[in-house]
Amino acid sequence: MGRTNECNDVECSYVPVSDELHATGPSAVLRGRSKTVVAVFWGMLVVVSLVALTSNGNIDHVSTSASTNKDLNTETLPARGVCAGVSEKSNTRLFTNNNNGEWFPWNNSMLSWQRTAFHFQPEKNWMNDPNGPLYYKGWYHFFYQYNPNGAVWGDIVWGHAVSRDLIHWFHLPLAMVADKWYDQKGVWTGSATILPNGEVIMLYTGATNELVQVQNLAYPSDPSDPLLIDWIKYPKNPVLFPPPGINVHDFRDPTTAWLTSQGKWRISIGSKINKTGIALVYETQDFRTFERVEGVLRAVPKVGMWECVDFYPVSTKLEKGLDTSAYGVDVKHVMKVSLDDDRHDYYTIGNYEENGADFVPDDIQNDVGIGLRYDYGIFYASKTFYDQNKERRVLWSWIGESDSEYADVTKGWASVMGIPRTVVLDKKTGSNLLQWPVEEVESLRLKSNKFENLKAMPGSVVSLDIETATQLDIVAEFEIDKEAIEKTDQTNEEYNCKTSGGAAHRGALGPFGLLVLANDGLSEYTPIYFYVVKGNDGNLKTSFCSDQSRSSLATDVDKSVFGSFVPVLENEKLSLRILVDHSIVESFAQGGRTTVTSRVYPTRAIYGDAKLFLFNNATEATVTASLKVWQMNSAFIKPFSPEQRS
Ligand SMILES: *[C@@H]1O[C@H](CO)[C@@H](O)[C@H](O)[C@H]1NC(C)=O
Ligand SMILES: *[C@@H]1O[C@H](CO)[C@@H](O)[C@H](O)[C@H]1NC(C)=O
Numbered sequence: 132m133g134r135t136n137e138c139n140d141v142e143c144s145y146v147p148v149s150d151e152l153h154a155t156g157p158s159a160v161l162r163g164r165s166k167t168v169v170a171v172f173w174g175m176l177v178v179v180s181l182v183a184l185t186s187n188g189n190i191d192h193v194s195t196s197a198s199t200n201k202d203l204n205t206e207t208l209p210a211r212g213v214c215a216g217v218s219e220k221s222n223t224r225l226f227t228n229n230n231n232g233e234w235f236p237w238n239n240s241m242l243s244w245q246r247t248a249f250h251f252q253p254e255k256n257w258m259n260d261p262n263g264p265l266y267y268k269g270w271y272h273f274f275y276q277y278n279p280n281g282a283v284w285g286d287i288v289w290g291h292a293v294s295r296d297l298i299h300w301f302h303l304p305l306a307m308v309a310d311k312w313y314d315q316k317g318v319w320t321g322s323a324t325i326l327p328n329g330e331v332i333m334l335y336t337g338a339t340n341e342l343v344q345v346q347n348l349a350y351p352s353d354p355s356d357p358l359l360i361d362w363i364k365y366p367k368n369p370v371l372f373p374p375p376g377i378n379v380h381d382f383r384d385p386t387t388a389w390l391t392s393q394g395k396w397r398i399s400i401g402s403k404i405n406k407t408g409i410a411l412v413y414e415t416q417d418f419r420t421f422e423r424v425e426g427v428l429r430a431v432p433k434v435g436m437w438e439c440v441d442f443y444p445v446s447t448k449l450e451k452g453l454d455t456s457a458y459g460v461d462v463k464h465v466m467k468v469s470l471d472d473d474r475h476d477y478y479t480i481g482n483y484e485e486n487g488a489d490f491v492p493d494d495i496q497n498d499v500g501i502g503l504r505y506d507y508g509i510f511y512a513s514k515t516f517y518d519q520n521k522e523r524r525v526l527w528s529w530i531g532e533s534d535s536e537y538a539d540v541t542k543g544w545a546s547v548m549g550i551p552r553t554v555v556l557d558k559k560t561g562s563n564l565l566q567w568p569v570e571e572v573e574s575l576r577l578k579s580n581k582f583e584n585l586k587a588m589p590g591s592v593v594s595l596d597i598e599t600a601t602q603l604d605i606v607a608e609f610e611i612d613k614e615a616i617e618k619t620d621q622t623n624e625e626y627n628c629k630t631s632g633g634a635a636h637r638g639a640l641g642p643f644g645l646l647v648l649a650n651d652g653l654s655e656y657t658p659i660y661f662y663v664v665k666g667n668d669g670n671l672k673t674s675f676c677s678d679q680s681r682s683s684l685a686t687d688v689d690k691s692v693f694g695s696f697v698p699v700l701e702n703e704k705l706s707l708r709i710l711v712d713h714s715i716v717e718s719f720a721q722g723g724r725t726t727v728t729s730r731v732y733p734t735r736a737i738y739g740d741a742k743l744f745l746f747n748n749a750t751e752a753t754v755t756a757s758l759k760v761w762q763m764n765s766a767f768i769k770p771f772s773p774e775q776r777s
């Protein structure tokens with residue numbers, strides 16, 4: 132039985148957000164602030180009290196006085212999405228206030244600073260999964276899960292935007308709304324397939340009027356329109372119902388289709404049986420009738436529901452990407468799942484056997500859902516597409532908020548998209564992918580500063596004079612003093628970004644790196660760093676981390692340290708790239724072998740007070756750093772206007 136079955140309608144309800152708040156930009160937040168706070172409190176109290184009524188039958192349990200805000204912590208915040216049959220969509224793990232029951236005094240200038248300049252965001256409201264990305268007649272299309280009514284998850288429809296270059300986006304009208312019985316409770320996630328004749332096929336999950344997850348077909352009403360503004364839902368939808376033995380809440384997010392050598396199309400859909408994550412496979416010729424392929428693409432016990440399965444080939448020889456149907460020599464396959472249970476995206480490299488539709492991992496230790504992650508920070512529900520325009524595979528991902536829902540509602544928006552990343556197999560290691568921001572992002576680079584061979588002594592912080600530091604593209608290389616490495620004793624220390632104390636934990640050979648979004652007094656800063664351990668075998672083991680623990684003086688934001696190991700091969704320097712864009716920091720180590728995305732919400736290190744520092748908190752080693760830092764332009768993402776057609 133899925134946990135969805137334990138829910139009832141009451142728990143599914145979410146805090147309604149007043150239109151007034153959303154219709155207004157950040158400048159109005161202050162004006163409406165006290166009103167907003169009251170509205171949000173009352174919304175939460177209503178939910179809390181209803182939950183208490185139904186589950187305890189005890190009215191007295193709920194106080195209606197304002198002091199209840201002390202109780203609005205992790206335990207009592209309403210879940211969003213889970214009852215409707217998708218993964219949790221709210222920050223229920225976050226405290227919304229400090230222990231004294233006081234809200235952090237966010238003000239307008241702090242909150243409006245958080246909006247990004249060159250990452251994709253809708254103009255307002257809530258966004259989640261990327262959907263159906265594709266390139267068509269000169270335009271990149273991007274669809275996304277969108278709530279037109281508020282800054283929290285709910286009422287999901289498909290937002291739509293187009294761009295010539297994956298960076299400068301224009302908002303278009305909603306592509307699909309919840310207007311049919313088979314998607315009345317949500318037009319959920321889906322993928323595009325471009326047929327050899329150029330036809331565009333969209334498959335998506337609908338939540339029916341009874342919250343059954345079904346798959347539906349849609350296509351452009353006018354294929355000659357490069358903007359693909361209007362979509363037709365196939366009159367005989369749904370095209371797929373949950374099969375016998377599968378819970379009706381565990382059947383969602385169809386992949387892009389790939390072709391078999393028999394000329395049939397296959398898709399995969401994520402599910403689970405008990406706690407075993409599985410990926411079902413279906414075959415079709417016309418995308419209207421489907422037949423289940425016996426068995427599963429892959430099944431892994433104990434990991435739970437697989438959402439947003441992605442399945443695609445990568446070349447073992449070429450640098451370019453491969454069409455989703457590529458199969459045969461010099462091809463490996465990548466399977467990615469989004470784990471509902473921990474909300475991370477895991478991938479596995481392996482071999483796909485067309486006969487039997489069977490995926491076999493190269494390394495069983497890194498099986499689907501237990502091995503490598505695309506990104507060790509905030510990064511979920513991602514999806515790739517093959518860009519036939521530039522012959523590359525491009526990865527999109529939803530980067531959610533890690534502040535309080537209260538702040539999101541006050542801002543009037545929630546979530547950004549990561550900068551699209553090219554994905555290739557790492558030919559040097561053969562065992563991981565390389566992810567890198569699409570080259571087009573470099574068109575935003577403005578003036579740059581170069582720093583060569585800066586020496587950072589153990590325990591030092593070096594200010595980098597680059598003026599403001601809220602929109603940056605940073606490329607840096609580090610070398611640890613060789614003598615120090617030789618001198619350093621071997622150790623059995625097991626460094627773990629998450630649990631070892633972040634950049635405040637000092638070892639002989641680390642941490643060192645950069646402090647981004649840091650203010651002059653260092654009351655707020657976010658270290659992006661390497662930590663190197665000389666193991667008992669004499670080999671160096673390197674971690675790459677992002678430490679949010681001192682990123683903000685606010686009490687109601689996530690303060691985790693994120694990161695993981697990064698393979699560093701012989702004769703390689705340590706290298707990183709960081710994209711800083713207000714509240715998002717995307718970091719790539721060793722050409723994209725390990726990536727970490729953070730959302731940070733400083734209160735002092737903002738606008739002109741946001742600075743950049745080099746730091747070395749190793750106790751033994753001096754580190755030499757060379758950097759180039761570009762100021763980044765805004766992408767000026769805005770509504771589409773007719774003159775953009777040309
Ligand atoms: C917001 O608070 C900060 C820190 O207290 C202060 O410097 C800033 O002037 C405030 N801004 C507004 C618009 O009140
Ligand atoms: C799922 O769990 C139930 C209860 O433990 C068990 O009876 C059933 O056989 C399991 N199903 C499968 C397919 O393993």
Ligand SMILES: *[C@@H]1O[C@H](CO)[C@@H](O)[C@H](O)[C@H]1NC(C)=O
Nearest residue numbers: 592634635636637658746748
């Ligand atoms: C370096 O470590 C010390 C001691 O733990 C800590 O106080 C300091 O904040 C660390 N520096 C940085 C930049 O994290």
